[in-house]
Amino acid sequence: MTARELDAAGITEASTRAAYTRCRALNARHGKTYFLATRLLTPDRRPFVHALYGFARWADDIVDAGTGTGPAGAAPATRKRALADLETVLLDxxxxxxxxHPVVTALxxxxxxxxxxxxxxxxxMASMRMDLTVTAYPTYADLAGYMHGSAAVIGLQVLPVLGTVTPREEAEPAAAALGVAFQLTNFLRDVGEDLDRGRVYIPGDLLAAHGADRALLTWCRRRGTTDPRVRGALRETAALTREIYRRAAQGIPMLAPVSRxxxxxxxxxxxxILDEIEAAGYPVLHRRVAVPRRRRVHEAARGLAGVVSSRVSHRARPWRMSCDAASDTTEESTA
Structure with missing residues (x-):
């Protein structure tokens, strides 16, 4: 994390600055799309968003026993202990x-x-514990209960950092919806990878409505194909996710102008990501679909134009801040 960001945020103590820098590194490594968008925030807000996302990333690594901060290839009992230890450190x-631990220090x-x-x-943390034992969700209502803790609360955590022009409680439903929309997008993108971990996040009743089930997902995964019944279920999931994005978008005008x-x-x-998945014919059981770099760069440039406009309009040191944003965004979008 740059000294400019830490200085702007008023973070002065050396170990705390190092803790925020650790969180930023986690985010840069794991969440390219999310990290790129974060570069469009004013420098004083970025460290706090990195701390919130860094903690979520750490917990998720433990649950998935993947790379990063989690115990790679760990047995379920080991992951359970590691998650319990994390919660103890968190509460303390x-x-x-x-x-x-630096991540919890920053958080x-x-x-x-x-x-x-x-x-x-x-x-x-309650939803993270669910990931250790729950492998499927019979209905969307069941999945929504899980997503409250795993996604909606992330939007609610970030909202005070972004700032609002309305009472915060008016913006909270849209902030929660955005967290859910992001997670549903991840679920759709990662169907095959999640299946390898023993989990299915597409609700059972939605799959059944199209004549699909876990066995058919597994069959498609092994053969590198997508059955029309599975494609129908994935198409409905995408449509559901788009509706949640529409609700989330209603909250953007409620945010502080420099955060929009x-x-x-x-x-x-x-x-x-939904556009790319649909255009490719829903191949998510056998490959990960991503937004092309050229589109990321294009959207980053549009976002930068919005940054410059909002900061000029609100007299937030327009020349220096816009130049800083241009440098940061160009660097990250072309990496």
């Missing part, structure tokens, strides 16, 4: 305002500065 960090500092409700994090380009760009880029 929230209580004391800092922790021995705790963010929570204190923005007066975030601790329940947002305990709800998140970031959120709008993230929404467009993530929704663009």
């Amino acid at each position: 960090g929230l209580r004391r305002g800092r922790a021995d 705790s500092d963010t929570v204190r500065r923005h007066r975030l409700d601790h329940a947002l994090f305990t709800d998140f 380009p970031c959120v709008r760009t993230a929404l467009v880029l993530y929704r663009g």
Whole structure:
């Protein structure tokens, strides 16, 4: 993390600055689309968003036992212990305002500065525990219960950092919806990978309505193909996700003007994953679909134009800030 961002955010203590820098590195490595959009935030907001996402990434790594901070290839019992240890560190960090682990140190500092409700994090951990034992969701209502803790609360955590021009509670439903839309997009993109982990996030009743089930998903995964029944279920999932994006978009005008380009760009880029999946014929059981770099660059440029406009309009050091944003966004979008 650049010293400029940390200085702008008023983060002065050396170990706390190092903690935020660790979170930024996690985000840069794991979430290219999300990270690119974050570059459109004002520098004083970026460290706090990195802290929130860095913690979520750490917990997710433990659950998936993948690369990064989680124990690679760990047995379920090991992952359960690691997640329990993380929750202990989290609760202690929230209580004391800092922790021995840098990610929780940055998170705790963010929570204190923005007066975030601790329940947002305990709800998140509850959903992470579900991922250790729950392998399928019979209905969308069941899945929505899981997504409250795993996705909606992320939107609610980030909202105070972004700032609003309306009372915060008016913007909260749209912020929660955006978190859910992002996660449903990930579920659709990662159907094959999640199946390899033993999980199916497409609701059972939605699959059944199209004559599909886990066995058919597994069959398609093994053969590198997509059955028409599966394609129908995936198409309905995409349509459902688009409707949630529409609800989420209604909250963008409620945000602080300098934060709107970031959120709008993230929404467009993530929704663009749906476009790419549909255009490719829903091949998500055997390959990951991504938004092409040229489109990411194009949307980043549009977002940058919005940044410049909003900062000039609100007299937020327009020349220096817009040049900083241009440098950052160009660097990340071409990486």
